[in-house]
Amino acid sequence: MEEALAEPFHRVTPLLESWALSQVAGIPVFLKYENVQVAGSFKIRGIGHYCQQMAKRGCRHLVCSSGGNAGIAAAYSAQKLGIPITIVLPEGSSLQVVRRLEGVGAEVQLTGKVWDEANVKAQELSTKDGWVYVSPFDHPLIWEGHASLVRELKESLGTPPGAVVLAVGGGGLLAGVTAGLLEVGWQHVPIIAMETRGAHSFNAALQAGRLVTLPDITSVAKSLGAKTVAARTLECAKECEVLSEVVEDQDALRAVQRFLDDERMLVEPACGAALAAVYSGILQKLQAEGRLSQALASVVVIVCGGNNISSQQLQDLKIQLGCS
Ligand code: PLV
Numbered sequence: 001m002e003e004a005l006a007e008p009f010h011r012v013t014p015l016l017e018s019w020a021l022s023q024v025a026g027i028p029v030f031l032k033y034e035n036v037q038v039a040g041s042f043k044i045r046g047i048g049h050y051c052q053q054m055a056k057r058g059c060r061h062l063v064c065s066s067g068g069n070a071g072i073a074a075a076y077s078a079q080k081l082g083i084p085i086t087i088v089l090p091e092g093s094s095l096q097v098v099r100r101l102e103g104v105g106a107e108v109q110l111t112g113k114v115w116d117e118a119n120v121k122a123q124e125l126s127t128k129d130g131w132v133y134v135s136p137f138d139h140p141l142i143w144e145g146h147a148s149l150v151r152e153l154k155e156s157l158g159t160p161p162g163a164v165v166l167a168v169g170g171g172g173l174l175a176g177v178t179a180g181l182l183e184v185g186w187q188h189v190p191i192i193a194m195e196t197r198g199a200h201s202f203n204a205a206l207q208a209g210r211l212v213t214l215p216d217i218t219s220v221a222k223s224l225g226a227k228t229v230a231a232r233t234l235e236c237a238k239e240c241e242v243l244s245e246v247v248e249d250q251d252a253l254r255a256v257q258r259f260l261d262d263e264r265m266l267v268e269p270a271c272g273a274a275l276a277a278v279y280s281g282i283l284q285k286l287q288a289e290g291r292l293s294q295a296l297a298s299v300v301v302i303v304c305g306g307n308n309i310s311s312q313q314l315q316d317l318k319i320q321l322g323c324s
Helices: 002-006 019-025 043-056 069-081 095-103 115-125 140-146 148-157 172-184 201-208 232-239 249-263 269-279 282-288 311-320
Strands: 015-017 029-033 061-065 085-089 107-110 131-134 164-167 191-196 242-247 299-303
Touching (some): 002 069, 015 148, 029 148, 085 095, 085 115, 140 148, 148 172, 148 299, 164 269, 172 191, 172 232, 191 282, 242 282, 249 269, 269 299
Parallel strands (some): 029 299, 191 242
Antiparallel strands (some): 015 029
C-alpha cells in the first residue's frame, strides 16, 4: 500500500507532431497520445489520483460507474492499492471491457440502458459501510489529476499552442484541462470542446446557460454519453475560452478510420469526436466564423484513447452508420 501511494499511477505520454493531420489542418497539429496511457486513456490521471486519496482516507471498497474507460482506470488503481472494487456499467457494454475488468479482479455489474442509470446503482451501492463512490468525471481530485496533462504540454512545448482540442463526456477532461491551463498561466488558450450529436450535453447546457439533461443518449460514442454534464463545466466556460462543437457520429467514425490509416492506431468514436475537429474542418470553420484566430500557429489534439473498440466493432459501426 505504501508503495502504491508514493507515485501517481499515470505516465508522461508522448506529444508528437502529426504529419498527416498537419497536412489536413494546414498548421502544425500536435497529438497528445493518451491512448498509450496506463489503462488505455487519460482517465487514470484523475481517477488514479482520486483512488489514491480515498485509500489514504481508509476506504475499504470502491464503487465506480462507467462507460468503460473510467472503470478500467479505477479497477487498475484498486488492484494496485489492494482495495476491492465494483464497477457498474450500462447493459450492452462490450464483452471485451467486461473481461478486462474481471481480469484485474473487479466485480462487474451491468445495469440500465445508459451510463446515468448505471450511475444511480453505483451511488446506491456506495452507501454501504466503508464503500466509496468513484465518479468517472465529477470531482475536484479528478480534475486535479487530469491537470497533469497540461503540465506535460508546457514541459514539451514551452510556448502555448494556438488551441487545445478535446472530447467532452461528463466534462472531467474539460475541467482538468481548464485547471491545468490556469495553473501554468495559459488561460488565454482556447479549448475546442467536441461532442457527438446525441451525446451533446455540454453544448446543450452552454446554449441554455444552465445544465440540461438530454432525453436519451443516441450517439454511438457511448463514452461521451452522460445525459448531464458536471456543473463545473459551465464555470470552466467562464474561466477560459471554450468553443463547443458538435459533430455527427459519422464524422467521429470517419475520423477513427482516417486516424487508423494515418497513424496506425485504433481509437474509440469518443476520441474520433476530438479528431473530427481536424478531419471534418471544424478548425477552419471556427476561423472563418472569426471565433478562432486566423493566425492560429498550432493546435494540440488530446487523443483521449479508449478501450472500447476493436477492428470488428469498427466494421460493425461503419455498417450501422452507413459509412462503408
Ligand atoms: N468516459 C467515461 C464516461 O462515460 C467513462 O466512464 O469511461 N474520451 C474517452 C475515451 C472517454 O472514455 C471519456 C469518458 C471521454 C473522452 C470524456 O471524458 P469526460 O467524461 O471527462 O468528459 C459515460
